[in-house]
Each structure stands twice: as C-alpha cells, then as structure tokens.
Amino acid sequence: MATIPRRARLVAGIALAASAALALTSCAADSSAGTNSDGGGSSGDAATATSLADFASLSDLEAAAKEEGALNVIALPRDWANYGEILDLFAERYPEITINEASPDVSSAEEIQAAETNQGLDTAPDVFDLGLAVALENTDVFAPYKVESFDEIPDALKEPSGLFVGDYGGYMSIGYDSSKFDEPTSLDDLMGADFKGAVAINGDPTQAGAAFGAVGLAAVQSGGDLDDFQPGIDFFGELQQAGNFLKVDVTPATVTSGETPVVFDWDYLNAAAGADNENWQVVVLDGVGYASYYNQAINKDAPNPAAARLWQEFLYSDDVQNLWLKGGARPARMEAMTETGTIDADLAAALPEVPAETVVPTEEQSAAAGTLLGEKWAAAVQ
Known part of the structure; x- marks a missing residue:
C-alpha cells in the first residue's frame, strides 16, 4: 500500500452526540491503578505505571521524566491543530527534556510500524497520535494509562483502561x-x-x-x-x-x-x-x-516511559486543551472545562457554528x- 501522509490519515470516529460546541456527557470511569511500593521514579516503575498515583505526585513524575531527558514523538505536524505551540510549550516548561520530532507527515499505520521497526531502540516513539481505526487494531502495542483528569473525558472518547483516549476533534x-x-x-x-x-x-x-x-x-x-x-x-x-x-x-x-x-x-x-x-x-x-476525534496512546515499549506519561498529563491539562482549542479543534475535556470555567471562552465562541x-x-x-x-x-x- 502506498504511504498515506499525516494530513490524509484514515479516521474512524467514536459515536457521540454534539451541541454547538460538540459538548459531550462526561461520566466517571473506573480508576484501578496500582501503586509502586517505592513511589515510582525509575524507568522500570514508569513503564508499568497506570496513573499518576504510581509516581506519588506530578513532581515525582516530572523528576523521573527529566532523568530520562528525552521524549520521542511522531506524526505531529506543527501546523496541525496547533501542535507547534503545544510542542514549544512543553520544551519551555521542561528544558531538561529534549523533544525528538520524527516523521511529522507519516500515517497512523506508519506510527505503529515505526514502533515495531525500532523496538528496543532509543529511537522508538514514546507516544502516538492516532485515528480510531488504527488504535483499535493495535491495542497490544499500547500501555494503559489514566491521566489525572481521566474522569473528565467522556466515556465515548476513551478505552476504559486508558489504552487510548480521544484528545481533539472537529x-x-x-x-x-x-x-x-x-x-x-x-x-x-x-x-x-x-x-x-x-x-x-x-x-x-x-x-x-x-x-x-x-x-x-x-x-x-x-x-x-x-x-x-x-x-x-x-x-x-x-x-x-x-x-x-x-x-x-x-x-x-x-x-x-x-x-x-x-x-x-x-x-x-x-x-x-x-x-x-x-x-x-x-x-x-x-x-x-x-x-471525528484523534486519539492518544503510549507505546508499551517506550524508551522514555516517564516522559511519555508526563506528555499525556501535559496534553490533558487545561493549558494544552485550550491550545488545541486555539488551533480550532475541540478538546476532549471541553464540556468539563466549560462547567468549571477553565475553558477559554473567547476561543470557544470563535469556533464555527455547527448543527445540533x-x-x-x-x-x-x-x-x-x-x-x-x-x-x-x-x-x-x-
């Protein structure tokens, strides 16, 4: 099959009901993460961490990611949904972590191929940004992880254990x-x-x-x-x-x-x-x-497992959800953030009107x- 550029990646959607802001009902999900006896922090602990609780705190996760010193991303064009500003904010916030941006225009399927080709190498992608069809076909490649705001992500946009989670859509x-x-x-x-x-x-x-x-x-x-x-x-x-x-x-x-x-x-x-x-x-x-929505997932063989999990926490933070909104995309936590007043109301109001x-x-x-x-x-x- 011919290579399909990132701009043309196959998207299969998740059924959802939408209002003018693509509002979705946010439902609580089961949280069943374990806790490492030593509070996390080592690469081995990070690779099996299923929630922030496994690191004891965000600062502990940040410390573990800084110790790794790198984050490998793939298929993130800087002009796609404001990813350029998002990547730059991560670099500014965590200067100790070098972001390696590989193959921004490859397809979802090629992201998985890159993980398989580079398995065991420090060049393998730590995280993925995928259409649903590819995500559903490759759950054995992912590590389950529930970000701190997991309960605020609508059930229709997430795999229950956090293997993959909707991030932005339109x-x-x-x-x-x-x-x-x-x-x-x-x-x-x-x-x-x-x-x-x-x-x-x-x-x-x-x-x-x-x-x-x-x-x-x-x-x-x-x-x-x-x-x-x-x-x-x-x-x-x-x-x-x-x-x-x-x-x-x-x-x-x-x-x-x-x-x-x-x-x-x-x-x-x-x-x-x-x-x-x-x-x-x-x-x-x-x-x-x-x-339709795209989805986040963590490579179960990520060479930088703590940085991968820190990236997920970062993406689902209020700041970055608003940056996707700034890029014209509708973030997964939009309804919850609207209810709590943390959404950028001006950016939300600027979205194109949509049918009920x-x-x-x-x-x-x-x-x-x-x-x-x-x-x-x-x-x-x-």
Missing part, C-alpha cells in the same frame, strides 16, 4: 476563498458554474481520513446515512461530471496560492490552512454534521463504507 467543513465565492450553504451550491474546477478534498477517500469524511458528510447531507455512503459517492460523481471536482491534494500551500480555492476538510485544518489567506472562510453546513445533530461512524460502519468506496469511488470520479 467537524467536516468547507473552506472557501470569500473573495471569489459566496458562502456555500448547501452541497447543491457547489454544483453551480461559479465553482468550475474549484472543489477539492484532502486525498483519496479509500485511504485518507479527511477525504473519507468528506464523502461521509455528502452522504448524510444527501439523504444517506452512516450505513449508506452511496449518496455521498453519487454527489462527488455528479460534481466530477459538472467539471467542478478538483483532483488536487490539499495543503496550506495550495490554499495560500489559490490552487485549491474550495476545500472539504476538518474545520480546524481548514481554519489553519487559511492562516495566510485573509479571505479564507470556513463553514459547517446546516443539517446533519459529521465529526452530529454523527460519527462506528468502526463497523467505517469498514463497510470503506469497502463500498473501494468498489465504487474510482469509477464515480474518473
């Missing part, structure tokens, strides 16, 4: 150059002559998560549902026949240059892609919304849709 949206186009309010608008050769998706939907989501959105907006992606395939087939479908993979550079002036993508990526285009606008269509009804395909629905796309997509848009 809605399938349409980005467009407002100097050239009126705001599209429906899929039908994109069929007009004004959109000739202008409408792009992020990759091939048989391989790419954002493109898969675009077809999913088209399906649920065209009379289909998560069990029937055919209307979505039909929509893009008609878009191709109208001469409006642009077969160019989307990047911030293609948006800035105007090469891809209308783009289906996750709302936070569309927002980031328009950073250098003052006319770039993002809209989430009324009707049924289509959403939201759907996300289950693993089974994603698999069935993938099979259908494999059979029908190429012929529909040739």
Whole structure:
C-alpha cells in the first residue's frame, strides 16, 4: 500500500452526540491503578505505571521524566491543530527534556510500524497520535494509562483502561476563498458554474481520513446515512461530471496560492490552512454534521516511559486543551472545562457554528463504507 501522509490519515470516529460546541456527557470511569511500593521514579516503575498515583505526585513524575531527558514523538505536524505551540510549550516548561520530532507527515499505520521497526531502540516513539481505526487494531502495542483528569473525558472518547483516549476533534467543513465565492450553504451550491474546477478534498477517500469524511458528510447531507455512503459517492460523481471536482491534494500551500480555492476538510485544518489567506472562510453546513476525534496512546515499549506519561498529563491539562482549542479543534475535556470555567471562552465562541445533530461512524460502519468506496469511488470520479 502506498504511504498515506499525516494530513490524509484514515479516521474512524467514536459515536457521540454534539451541541454547538460538540459538548459531550462526561461520566466517571473506573480508576484501578496500582501503586509502586517505592513511589515510582525509575524507568522500570514508569513503564508499568497506570496513573499518576504510581509516581506519588506530578513532581515525582516530572523528576523521573527529566532523568530520562528525552521524549520521542511522531506524526505531529506543527501546523496541525496547533501542535507547534503545544510542542514549544512543553520544551519551555521542561528544558531538561529534549523533544525528538520524527516523521511529522507519516500515517497512523506508519506510527505503529515505526514502533515495531525500532523496538528496543532509543529511537522508538514514546507516544502516538492516532485515528480510531488504527488504535483499535493495535491495542497490544499500547500501555494503559489514566491521566489525572481521566474522569473528565467522556466515556465515548476513551478505552476504559486508558489504552487510548480521544484528545481533539472537529467537524467536516468547507473552506472557501470569500473573495471569489459566496458562502456555500448547501452541497447543491457547489454544483453551480461559479465553482468550475474549484472543489477539492484532502486525498483519496479509500485511504485518507479527511477525504473519507468528506464523502461521509455528502452522504448524510444527501439523504444517506452512516450505513449508506452511496449518496455521498453519487454527489462527488455528479460534481466530477459538472467539471467542478478538483483532483488536487490539499495543503496550506495550495490554499495560500489559490490552487485549491474550495476545500472539504476538518474545520480546524481548514481554519489553519487559511492562516495566510485573509479571505479564507470556513463553514459547517446546516443539517446533519459529521465529526471525528484523534486519539492518544503510549507505546508499551517506550524508551522514555516517564516522559511519555508526563506528555499525556501535559496534553490533558487545561493549558494544552485550550491550545488545541486555539488551533480550532475541540478538546476532549471541553464540556468539563466549560462547567468549571477553565475553558477559554473567547476561543470557544470563535469556533464555527455547527448543527445540533452530529454523527460519527462506528468502526463497523467505517469498514463497510470503506469497502463500498473501494468498489465504487474510482469509477464515480474518473
């Protein structure tokens, strides 16, 4: 199989109900972490730690991570969901820990391959950032860990033992150059002559998560549902026949240059892609919304197990949840932080408006849709 870039990683979602802020019910989860007799701190203890209690305190975890002195991350583009600022904040807060940023544009599957290839080496990734489909297929690679705020993460976004946990998500949206186009309010608008050769998706939907989501959105907006992606395939087939479908993979550079002036993508990526285009606008269509989350996981063979766990605690802190929000993504703890007043209200208010009804395909629905796309997509848009 050809390498799929990070921007096009396959995303299978977790079923959830959403409000305008993608609010989710937060439910308490079982906390069954053990405690090391010596309070943790050594690499051996860190590798088996399942919660902060195994280190006695956050300061003990920080000390153990500083002793390791490194954190290996993979597949974290700096322009993806504000990861650049997040990585820089970790480096500023923990200057004793060197962040090794490997292969920012590889796929979820390639993250797992990197762990297998580098197993036992100090170059192996400590942590992963994954689409759900890959996470579900590779739970034997992960170490269970419940961050201190685990109970504030909705049950629908986490594996109960903490093997993998949803971190940030968003809605399938349409980005467009407002100097050239009126705001599209429906899929039908994109069929007009004004959109000739202008409408792009992020990759091939048989391989790419954002493109898969675009077809999913088209399906649920065209009379289909998560069990029937055919209307979505039909929509893009008609878009191709109208001469409006642009077969160019989307990047911030293609948006800035105007090469891809209308783009289906996750709302936070569309927002980031328009950073250098003052006319770039993002809209989430009324009707049924289509959403998805990425997931965090720790490599069970992490060469820096304490740093891996410190990274997780860092990511689920109020500060970093708000940094994902700053990047236009909806953090997993958004509802809980809204209730406690720790959410950045201005950033939350700046999120694109979204429909009250939201759907996300289950693993089974994603698999069935993938099979259908494999059979029908190429012929529909040739």
